[in-house]
Amino acid sequence: MRPVFRREKKRRREKTPRQKADSSILLLVYVTVALFLGLMGYVGHFLLVSREDVINNSYNARLDNFARTVERGKILSSNGSVLAVTEQTQDGSEIRSYPFGPVFSHVVGYSSRGKTGIEALGNFYLLTCHVNPLDQMGRALTGRKNPGDQIVTTLDVELQQAAWDALGDRNGAVAVMEPHTGRVLAMVSKPDFDPNAIGDQWDLIVSEQGQARLVNRVTQGLYPPGSAFKIVTLLEYIMEHPGDYDQYRFDCDGQFEYGDYTLGCYHKTAHGSQSLAQAFANSCNGAFASLGLELDKKAMGETAGRLLFNREQPLALAYSQSRFSMGEDAPGWEVLQTSIGQGLTQMTPMHCLMVTAAIANGGTLMNPYLIERVETVMGEPVKRFEPTVYGMLMEEDQARILTEMMAGVVEHGTGSAVKSDSYRAAGKTGSAQFETGRESHAWFTGFAPAENPRIAVTVMVEEGGSGGQAAAPVARRIFDLYLGREE
Numbered sequence: 001m002r003p004v005f006r007r008e009k010k011r012r013r014e015k016t017p018r019q020k021a022d023s024s025i026l027l028l029v030y031v032t033v034a035l036f037l038g039l040m041g042y043v044g045h046f047l048l049v050s051r052e053d054v055i056n057n058s059y060n061a062r063l064d065n066f067a068r069t070v071e072r073g074k075i076l077s078s079n080g081s082v083l084a085v086t087e088q089t090q091d092g093s094e095i096r097s098y099p100f101g102p103v104f105s106h107v108v109g110y111s112s113r114g115k116t117g118i119e120a121l122g123n124f125y126l127l128t129c130h131v132n133p134l135d136q137m138g139r140a141l142t143g144r145k146n147p148g149d150q151i152v153t154t155l156d157v158e159l160q161q162a163a164w165d166a167l168g169d170r171n172g173a174v175a176v177m178e179p180h181t182g183r184v185l186a187m188v189s190k191p192d193f194d195p196n197a198i199g200d201q202w203d204l205i206v207s208e209q210g211q212a213r214l215v216n217r218v219t220q221g222l223y224p225p226g227s228a229f230k231i232v233t234l235l236e237y238i239m240e241h242p243g244d245y246d247q248y249r250f251d252c253d254g255q256f257e258y259g260d261y262t263l264g265c266y267h268k269t270a271h272g273s274q275s276l277a278q279a280f281a282n283s284c285n286g287a288f289a290s291l292g293l294e295l296d297k298k299a300m301g302e303t304a305g306r307l308l309f310n311r312e313q314p315l316a317l318a319y320s321q322s323r324f325s326m327g328e329d330a331p332g333w334e335v336l337q338t339s340i341g342q343g344l345t346q347m348t349p350m351h352c353l354m355v356t357a358a359i360a361n362g363g364t365l366m367n368p369y370l371i372e373r374v375e376t377v378m379g380e381p382v383k384r385f386e387p388t389v390y391g392m393l394m395e396e397d398q399a400r401i402l403t404e405m406m407a408g409v410v411e412h413g414t415g416s417a418v419k420s421d422s423y424r425a426a427g428k429t430g431s432a433q434f435e436t437g438r439e440s441h442a443w444f445t446g447f448a449p450a451e452n453p454r455i456a457v458t459v460m461v462e463e464g465g466s467g468g469q470a471a472a473p474v475a476r477r478i479f480d481l482y483l484g485r486e487e
């Protein structure tokens, strides 16, 4: 029986050729379906999740593949002026052209030699095509490139040009934004470069000593804020003295002495008897050093943190984190220096603008943004970006008090260059020493109109000297132009 049984069993296992073929086909179907599902999953994940990151990563080689089938889209100003466009040369190759030359160099960026600015930020959109799929297929079949989508930015050509002109041949930074939306209207950094010539001049630019021409000083330049930082010291004082800050008095004789340490007011001016508002308007170093010594150092550190020092900032462009390092055990001289924005504190002009914009917007910071919308080459809408809230940097009543005191700076203090008959501006000047024997960095940060802010501006002129004389007039031109146009 056993052999029979074995034979029987063996026979049951054997398959006819037909059955063999069926199961092979079935296996093949399973494998194919599994592979297909896997591929679909990957493609779906890529399209929905990773694609934007992959394409936006300026170091990714896949970019070249997209650029092979899509002609990089245009970058436009808020009113449609062309800031960057891809053109065909006579030999059929493509060049990226920047009609405004160096004026938008850092903010629009470049797309050869890596990508920077909006060229990097919007890379995904510029290399994605949303025109009619039939047109796309037609072009693909005939070997022609499809037109990439175009980016409409928040940038205002007139303001950008005015800021660029006003800075002249000085090195520095100007940034302009709408406090109630976060729309960035202008961003100028000098020294600049001509993005049309970036390929030819690359070696020259990167070998230049001490210029750092490719650095966007607005977001990446770290500077001592000087007296512009008195905004932070003032806020801390008001937070610690909510009921009696207006009782503050200080008698300034032009010099403040602390142990062996002597701190002078600007040009050793004796400001005399000062209220808090007067001390702020006159940027009295003695008063701010003196009240700084009274502040709770731990609370001061927390306030600096809430104002985005030592923090990630809501910026899509490459940026440097601002630094505030005064600890609870800081010695007196460091407290004095920190209270007037000297010492170890460093901030970027863009960070200064964000703090200013939050004050202008009742304490709430809107996330700054540069891309207004994406559209097809025909102007059909693809995607639109709306203003978004970052959060409250201070209470509304604190912002209101700061606004009034900043209006005082312009009305009867160091910011008088911004005083106008047609609007009421608010701001703060700064002159930050950074090296003995060299001129101070000049700051002005402010907004207008004080009662209903429409625009916030930060200006920083490297080695400009006095903030009131070198930086404030740049802001004045921006305010005049923008507010004059609105009427």
Ligand SMILES: [Zn+2]
Pocket (backbone or CB within 6 Å): 252, 253, 254, 265, 269, 270, 271, 272, 283, 284, 285, 286, 287
């Ligand atoms: Zn003084």
